[in-house]
Every structure is written in C-alpha cells, then in structure tokens.
Amino acid sequence: MIINSKQRSYLRSQAQVIEPVVMVGKEAVKDSVVTALNEALHVHELVKVRFVAHKDEVEQMARDLEAKTASLLVAVTGFTAVYFRQDEKDKSKQIFHI
Secondary structure (H helix, E strand, O other): OOOOHHHHHHHHHHHOOOOOOEEEOOOOOOHHHHHHHHHHHHHHOEEEEEEOOOHHHHHHHHHHHHHHHOOEEEEEEOOEEEEEOOOOOOHHHOOOOO
C-alpha cells in the first residue's frame, strides 16, 4: 500500500489522540503480538503500538510487524509506532479511501 505525504500526515494527526492498543514486551515480535495487532487493525484500522523493551531495536521490530501484518507503518516516534490497514469489506469504518 502506498500513500502520499498528505495522507500520511492525516493519519499521523488522527493517531495523536489514540492510545496504544498493543504492547511489545521483552519477548519482542512473537506470534501473539502479530495476532493482537492483526485483530486491532481489523477493528480500528489505525493502531498505535508501544515498545516497552528492546528499545534499541524499535525501528527494526516496527518494520517486522509491518511485514507480518501486511499493514502500513505510518510513523515511528520514540518507542511508539503507528500502523494502518484499511478494511476493504467494511466501508463504514474507513478513515479515508485509498
């Protein structure tokens, strides 16, 4: 999925008011984290993930989660990453149309 800079900026602004839903702890990127992020993306489309361990590997773990969930990594700020995956089936909850 490719978005332009205006769309990315819009998603970042929408993510400022949401709380992290998924936490990545000392076990790093395990199947349980991938499953939790997939479920959260299905429900919300835009999800924040907080990294509470392995703080020196946040960027790499964020990219791994992006690949494993087939989502878009919108931004990584500090120890928090924002992901977006549009739900093609439920048009009523779409943030915007890509």
